Amino acid sequence: MFLLWEDFLRSDYRDWRGSGHTEELLDKPDWLEQWLTVHSLPYPGAPTAKEVNELKQLREHILHIVQKLTVSEAVDPINLEGLNRALSSGPMILHIAESNSDFRLDTTPLQTGWSRIGAEVAASFGRLLTDCEPSRLRICDNPDCRAVYYDETRNRSKRFCDERACGNLMKVRRFRARQKAAESGGPSNPDSPEITV
Numbered sequence: 001m002f003l004l005w006e007d008f009l010r011s012d013y014r015d016w017r018g019s020g021h022t023e024e025l026l027d028k029p030d031w032l033e034q035w036l037t038v039h040s041l042p043y044p045g046a047p048t049a050k051e052v053n054e055l056k057q058l059r060e061h062i063l064h065i066v067q068k069l070t071v072s073e074a075v076d077p078i079n080l081e082g083l084n085r086a087l088s089s090g091p092m093i094l095h096i097a098e099s100n101s102d103f104r105l106d107t108t109p110l111q112t113g114w115s116r117i118g119a120e121v122a123a124s125f126g127r128l129l130t131d132c133e134p135s136r137l138r139i140c141d142n143p144d145c146r147a148v149y150y151d152e153t154r155n156r157s158k159r160f161c162d163e164r165a166c167g168n169l170m171k172v173r174r175f176r177a178r179q180k181a182a183e184s185g186g187p188s189n190p191d192s193p194e195i196t197v
């Protein structure tokens, strides 16, 4: 299962198979409702144009941060400010709960609505930056996909968001390209006329 922020970045949908089909899922209330349900967050109703705009800006901030991290460059302060703005517009109260000597840090939002959702997304991505290894963030090598993921492999070698989907597709593409090159360049193929210089 994907984390809240991972699913959020996937709202900028593009067909990884290369048809060129793209979809802005943040404009689709159905998608938003489903996304929040999966992550056990209340759906605040269809967002206003301003709220959608803020979500799109937040997505851009996160994406820019990821892009910098994948090439080991310093993160632009503007993008961190964007994350912090989203966090401050949906403040939460922290409290520690205990049951049978197990402690848990619970959060209660002070606001409902889309500002709270934006804060949850920023917090979800913030936890990755602070608690995990940001240098493991990757962008899928399939140019038609470019999905963001967290590389959990031991040798940090994961090149595709999904080996069976993008990984296989790229393998097939490379194979076809090699085949084409061999056909046009090799004299062994009876269909292609031999070129003698």
Ligand SMILES: [Zn+2]
Pocket: 016, 140, 141, 142, 145, 146, 147, 160, 161, 162, 166
């Ligand atoms: Zn991919």
